[in-house]
Amino acid sequence: MTKAFPKEETFGLALQIRRAAVSVPSNIAEGYARGTDREKLHFLRISSGSMSEVETQLMLSLNLGDISQEYYKEMSETLTSIWKQLNALISTIKKKLSPQEQLPF
Numbered sequence: 001m002t003k004a005f006p007k008e009e010t011f012g013l014a015l016q017i018r019r020a021a022v023s024v025p026s027n028i029a030e031g032y033a034r035g036t037d038r039e040k041l042h043f044l045r046i047s048s049g050s051m052s053e054v055e056t057q058l059m060l061s062l063n064l065g066d067i068s069q070e071y072y073k074e075m076s077e078t079l080t081s082i083w084k085q086l087n088a089l090i091s092t093i094k095k096k097l098s099p100q101e102q103l104p105f
Contacts, residue, residue: 005066020053038101041093055079
């Protein structure tokens with residue numbers, strides 16, 4: 001997506017979007033590598049925060065005119081699909097934990 005951004009955004013918003021987007025699967029992988037469901041949940045929540053960053057940066061990109069309304073809609077639909085998957089994963093892990101185990105570290 002960010003390849004279509006204006007050249008002056010290469011190290012601005014475009015870079016922030018790339019970093020946040022990379023953070024989503026990276027944190028999921030880290031949580032699963034840690035082994036416990038509590039740690040998985042913790043890192044899934046971090047991934048959720050990164051998803052929020054991408055969503056916000058996408059809106060900013062639209063407002064700044066870096067992307068078209070059509071492209072925004074397409075990317076927004078993709079994000080919604082990923083949100084659903086991530087939230088389903090979080091719900092599955094939460095069901096395995098007691099309320100105390102669900103608390104942040």
